[in-house]
Each structure stands twice: as structure tokens, then as C-alpha cells.
Amino acid sequence: MPRTLRDPVQLGLDAAAVLAAGALAYTIGTQTLAGGLRVGVVKRGPRRAQVSLTFDDGPDPEHTSRILDVLAASGVRAAFFMVGRQVASHPALARRVAAAGHDVGNHTFAHRHLWTLTPGASIAAVDRGAEEIADAVGAAPHYFRPPWGTFNWAAYVRAGQLGETRVLWSVRSEGWAAAASAARMTAHVVRAAHEGAIVNLHDRGGHPSTPENTRHALPEMIAGLRARGFEVVPLRELLDPAPRGDTRNPGLTPRV
Ligand SMILES: [Zn+2]
Secondary structure: OOOOOOOHHHHHHHHHHHHHHHHHHHHHHHHHHHHHOOOOEEOEOOOOOEEEEEEEOOOOOOOHHHHHHHHHHHOOOOEEEEOHHHHHHOHHHHHHHHHOOOEEEEOOOOOOOHHHOOHHHHHHHHHHHHHHHHHHHOOOOOEEOOHHHOOOHHHHHHHHHOOOEEEOOOEEOOOOOOOOOHHHHHHHHHHHOOOOEEEEEEOOOOOOOHHHHHHHHHHHHHHHHHHOOOEEOOHHHHOOOOOOOOOOOOOOOOOO
16 A cells, blocks of 8 residues: 555554644643643732632522622622523523622523533533523623633633633632531631632532532631731722832741
8 A cells, every 4th residue: 555545544543643732732731821830820819818708609699698798797708600591591690799899700500511512512511601690780790710720722722812811729628529618618718718719619509508618618717817917808809019108918938
């Protein structure tokens, strides 16, 4: 056989290899870049005595209002990464979140794992999430967090094109499968907090007991963070590169 005529089986294997490499770049490659190397992604703020609380997957008709009440009673503004479909079902609740001064972020339209979506479907998931939020609260979201913190290339690029800062987290209070009690959440977050920490919480989703446990955890969690010298601030303040005044706390142990 002349060398130019390739074995069709080999050609098929070559094509499959190219597709597999492309799929790896689209999923794991992007995740390594974004989640591991933090290229174009924020996982924490600058090293000053501030932390932010962030809530994913809402708004939820049962839990979000109660969590808003607790935050208001504690004088804390947080960030809510909303699912577009939930916003479409509960637009007044989304408006209440924004009106209370919390940051609003895009958590895609339907919370599908981005590794299961084509580029076109991923772009639509990001766009529709942003549109539902803009329709409900009257302003485009400034932040993006992918479901389960997992990017693909198309969503990563699209969020950037929309001007949404990609935000993950540096402290997570819950296990992925098992429920964490309110006391355990509080203890872990207060212990793991560090300068510029972004704390991942849920006002919906996760284990069925998670939003309720989170609400019960919040007062002591916030008190514990403040007792360690941290100010609990909204994301826009945490990520502000040039805040007013010096908020470093000389009493804090420097982190590596
Ligand atoms: Zn989520």
C-alpha cells in the first residue's frame, strides 16, 4: 500500500484521538487553567482583613428570604449566584436580594454541568442566566460562577465577553454528599477563613438540609469571623483593588 493511503482504521483512530484531545482541552484543560491555575478566575480577594460570603443556586422561595433576614439582622451584605430558571420563577425574590444591597452573580440558566454541554448550549446557558437576572433586577450581573465550580472553554470565554468576573471560592463549608450541621459549618468556616477569603454557601440546592443548616449557622459564623478580626463585606468591596483606607489587621497571622 502506498504510504499516502492510510489505513481507514488508523484514520478513524487518529480522528478519535483529535476529538478526545479537543474534548480534554474543552473540559479538563479549561478547568486546570481556570480552577487550578486561576487564570482569569478569582478564588480569593487581596490580603486584607476582609471576607465575603457567597450563596449559590437560589433564589429559593422557602430559604432565600430567611437567609436575607439573618444577613440583614447581622448587617452583612453578601453575594448571590443565581440560577436563571429560579430567577424566572421568583423574580420578586431576586429583586429583593439586589435591593438589599447584595451582589448578584450569574450561575447559568439551568445549573447543568458544563462538561455535558456543547459550546453552543454552554453559551446559551451563560447568556440566558444573565438575561433572566437583568430582566428581574434591572441590571446585568457582574460575576459568574459555573455550577460545581466547573468550567468549559465556551462558558469561560462567554462570561468574560459579558464582562462577568469569574469567581470560585477559597473556603467551602459543606461536604459534597453528606450534610454538614450548622455547628460544623460554623466551626469550619471560622477556622478556615483567611485574609480575602471567599466562602461558598448555598441558599438552595446541595444536601436537602443544607440551606436550613446554613441559615442557622450564619449568626455564629458571622460573629466568629468578626471575632477573628475579619470584616464581612460584599464581593465588590472584597475585590476592589484599591479600597478606601487600610483594612489590614496587624493582629492576624500572615498566611502563606
Ligand atoms: Zn450551584
